Amino acid sequence: MQENGVSSPSWDRGIGASAPFYALATFVKRARKSTPLFDGRFVAKHARPIDKFLAFLHLVSTSGFIISIFLMVVLEYFLL
Secondary structure, three states: OHHHOOOOOOOOOOOOOOHHHHHHHHHOHHHHOEOOOOEOOOHHHHOOHHHHHHHHHHHHHHHHHHHHHHHHHHHHHHHO
8 A cells, every 4th residue: 555655644654544444445345435544545546355355354253243242231231
């Protein structure tokens, strides 16, 4: 992506906080537009098959985590 003049976000230097943005931009077209925090225009174009697999794995695991937290809260409310 640096060949197209797109660098990593200035707020993400080292801990990988931009990974969710890259994962979303790989699969969701609306997430590919340029925003002040993240420029996702070239993400899908430069994503390799392994990047797509890792992005899918990230999205599935994050979704599962959020659903499990929601279910724990709801079940605790109704069972107690």
